[in-house]
Amino acid sequence: MLCSTIEHATLSPMLADDGYLVERLRTGDDTAFEELVNHHAGPLLAVTRRILRNEEEARDAVQETFVAAFRGISAFQSESRVSTWLHRIAVNCALMKLRIRVRREADVDALLPHFRPDGHQDHSSVSWSESAEEILQREQSCALVRQCIDQLPEPYRVVLVLRDIEQLPADVVAEKLQITRDNLKVKLHRARQALRTLLDPHMRGAAL
């Protein structure tokens, strides 16, 4: 898609286009809304799928995102980017569907490191054979990483997705998930450790 290439290459022309698009949206221009949907639905669906892991709910969340965006276009601050604004709405729409599921605590202990009475790790850790950049070159390795993320118990998976992947601020995530900031910190640390455990056997021995 041409627009997305431009978006990644240069920021300022996109911002100018954003302004023009928003202006047309505010006047009720239907083709502007179509452009908005065509350009952003794909990336937003990737976000809602990542949070919800349920295709039907993920699509519903994208649909609700555009309805909310269209209704709230007057509140859009012209100094922010349309993609950032839509991302925030999509995360909210996805989280509203998720709330019930997050409350259920799940056991992550088996995926945390274990220690001997002298304080040393049960099994010594070893470095991985390749850097993250090298691993990410291969699409099948990226798919494996995503599969491992999906294996995390739900509350930990959600925290990792929102903090480390979507990179939302800690206080925003704590508020959305209705947990304390301390609890969020503990969950995130456990989530990273559990994901590390899941990745470890694959990453120790070179190219997958």
Add this chain to the structure above:
Amino acid sequence: MSSVSCIELIAFLDAYVDDELDSETRGDFDRHLLVCPSCRAYLATYKETIDLARGAAEREEDLAHDAPPELIEAVLTSKSRRPKS
């Protein structure tokens, strides 16, 4: 001998990575890391885990630029069903 154990270092590794430790504790952690290859490896793979999670998601988004046509259709229909406010 270092004053922190592996279990303590790993318990507070997130604070170490996010630079939230006071300088004294950070010094203790650094001294432990110097003498403990297992914790050095744990730290490196912990950071790499975060990079991999983020990187793999970005790669997925790059590939996912086209939404299913029926979704696009549903969005456009749901909008035209609502009166403009």
